[in-house]
Amino acid sequence: MAISRLQPLFLLLLLRAFTSLPTQAAARGGQDPSEDGGHGSFSRNLLEDKPRITEEMARGYMSNAELETAIHAFGSRCSNISRVYSIGKSVNHFPLWVIEISDKPREREAEPAFKFIGNVHGDEPVGREVLMRLANWLCDNYLKDPLATLIVENIHLHILPAMNPDGFTLRWRGNANNIDLNRDFPDQFFSVNNDVNHRQPETKAIMDWVKQEHFTASASLHGGALVANYPWDGTRDTGKRYYGCPDDKIFKHMASVYSQSHYNMSLSKEFEGGITNGAFWYPIYGGMQDWNYIHGGCFELTLEISDTKWPKAAELPVIWEHNRMSMLNLLASLIKSGVHGRIFAADTGRPIPGSVMIMGIDSKVSAGRTFGDYHRIVAPVVASMRGFRSKSTRIVLEQDQAVSLDFILDPDGTREQMKLPQNDWGCHCNNHKLFHIHESHLWMYLLTMSLLLTLYVLFKRKMASRLLTYRIYSPRRPVAV
Numbered sequence: 246m247a248i249s250r251l252q253p254l255f256l257l258l259l260l261r262a263f264t265s266l267p268t269q270a271a272a273r274g275g276q277d278p279s280e281d282g283g284h285g286s287f288s289r290n291l292l293e294d295k296p297r298i299t300e301e302m303a304r305g306y307m308s309n310a311e312l313e314t315a316i317h318a319f320g321s322r323c324s325n326i327s328r329v330y331s332i333g334k335s336v337n338h339f340p341l342w343v344i345e346i347s348d349k350p351r352e353r354e355a356e357p358a359f360k361f362i363g364n365v366h367g368d369e370p371v372g373r374e375v376l377m378r379l380a381n382w383l384c385d386n387y388l389k390d391p392l393a394t395l396i397v398e399n400i401h402l403h404i405l406p407a408m409n410p411d412g413f414t415l416r417w418r419g420n421a422n423n424i425d426l427n428r429d430f431p432d433q434f435f436s437v438n439n440d441v442n443h444r445q446p447e448t449k450a451i452m453d454w455v456k457q458e459h460f461t462a463s464a465s466l467h468g469g470a471l472v473a474n475y476p477w478d479g480t481r482d483t484g485k486r487y488y489g490c491p492d493d494k495i496f497k498h499m500a501s502v503y504s505q506s507h508y509n510m511s512l513s514k515e516f517e518g519g520i521t522n523g524a525f526w527y528p529i530y531g532g533m534q535d536w537n538y539i540h541g542g543c544f545e546l547t548l549e550i551s552d553t554k555w556p557k558a559a560e561l562p563v564i565w566e567h568n569r570m571s572m573l574n575l576l577a578s579l580i581k582s583g584v585h586g587r588i589f590a591a592d593t594g595r596p597i598p599g600s601v602m603i604m605g606i607d608s609k610v611s612a613g614r615t616f617g618d619y620h621r622i623v624a625p626v627v628a629s630m631r632g633f634r635s636k637s638t639r640i641v642l643e644q645d646q647a648v649s650l651d652f653i654l655d656p657d658g659t660r661e662q663m664k665l666p667q668n669d670w671g672c673h674c675n676n677h678k679l680f681h682i683h684e685s686h687l688w689m690y691l692l693t694m695s696l697l698l699t700l701y702v703l704f705k706r707k708m709a710s711r712l713l714t715y716r717i718y719s720p721r722r723p724v725a726v
């Protein structure tokens with residue numbers, strides 16, 4: 246057993262010795278090859294990770310106990326738009342506290358969920374500080390600032406300020422077992438992390454969380470560089486080159502939303518536009534980002550938000566300011582673009598957890614169990630579910646405009662043989678409420694249609710021919726149907 250498990254690792258290490266090593270000692274992140282004897286970024290146990298963070302440097306940063314207090318203080322101060330919960334415990338039994346922010350934080354809604362994770366690496370503490378500032382900013386500006394209000398009302402935002410509190414206390418990269426958590430996830434190419442018994446509790450907590458919450462997108466925060474990194478993080482043969490996932494375009498777009506909204510990330514001399522494909526920068530294996538996309542349908546970015554891993558605490562307010570619009574715009578882009586809708590069974594009228602797929606893109610996004618809601622960045626889409634005939638549609642999307650699109654699928658007659666997943670929120674699914682929600686969508690369509698019709702009639706004389714040209718030839722100038 247052990248031999249077949251380890252073979253890929255040996256092969257990898259061998260290959261690694263011959264491939265060029267990354268020059269950056271980065272965050273996401275490889276260790277400096279000069280530090281770990283040339284094993285590159287793959288070794289699970291960090292061979293040498295000397296604590297170099299002095300008490301002086303740590304001054305001004307919240308300790309874990311202070312962070313915990315701040316999280317609970319936030320929870321009571323902003324209790325009507327937040328909920329505090331824990332997704333598990335670290336090796337040294339510190340709770341992994343999460344703040345959920347939403348106008349209905351204790352309820353499930355047919356809305357996209359987003360997660361921010363900070364302090365994945367113990368010696369990269371900027372994320373945990375910035376995330377607390379984000380939470381507080383949203384709370385302070387809800388119903389005052391339109392962007393804050395938009396986010397609170399349309400997204401369920403989950404913030405885990407510290408994924409690796411033990412590493413923070415130890416002032417090193419890995420967790421208390423000195424394992425790099427961003428190498429501990431099951432990998433698509435190599436099986437070294439497949440043994441559940443060796444999985445770290447922090448990793449397990451994230452994996453369970455992702456399976457439970459139906460996140461649409463997410464980002465983890467790191468330090469040591471200034472760039473928005475997107476999948477894939479690794480290549481099959483460990484070669485260092487651009488290796489895009491099926492949703493490459495969408496990821497580039499997401500990463501650009503972040504870098505372009507940042508104070509100066511997009512001005513990077515090292516990374517064009519301030520974004521990079523992970524494997525192009527340097528391949529890593531067992532990372533959290535690729536696992537999220539593959540197993541959670543969650544579009545995750547890895548954000549390097551400060552050149553220095555552990556800057557002086559006095560710089561934190563400036564770093565937060567530099568990242569504020571990026572974080573807010575990334576969240577807003579979830580609502581302001583893409584296709585959102587629900588999938589229903591025609592016979593029962595109940596929401597079903599089918600999946601949607603964009604023609605030509607080899608990846609599926611599944612709908613939520615409770616409401617059958619899906620949130621997909623861009624179109625055309627096909628809704629499908631085993632036991633139902635698939636339905637497809639064609640829509641043209643305007644940039645920065647979201648489209649709402651529900652599907653009602655007809656059973657194809659094979660459904661008796663399969664057990665439909667039970668809706669775990671029965672009380673919310675009484676038919677009255679269900680059709681009420683659906684009816685409101687119908688009204689929205691009718692309203693949009695009549696609006697379009699009126700516009701058309703109004704401009705018919707002058708613009709008829711031009712409008713037609715637009716509809717047919719210009720992909721940017723769309724008509725939503």
Ligand SMILES: *[C@@H]1O[C@H](CO)[C@@H](O)[C@H](O)[C@H]1NC(C)=O
Pocket residue numbers: 325326348349388
């Ligand atoms: C939260 O509290 C504020 C201030 O009391 C109130 O204006 C607002 O409507 C509340 N929001 C929600 C979602 O309950």
Ligand SMILES: *[C@@H]1O[C@H](CO)[C@@H](O)[C@H](O)[C@H]1NC(C)=O
Pocket residue numbers: 471509510512513514
């Ligand atoms: C961005 O600004 C920071 C702070 O002023 C500076 O240290 C960093 O070098 C700048 N980076 C780029 C890519 O311009």
Ligand SMILES: [Zn+2]
Pocket residue numbers: 271272273274365366369466467468
């Ligand atoms: Zn990192």
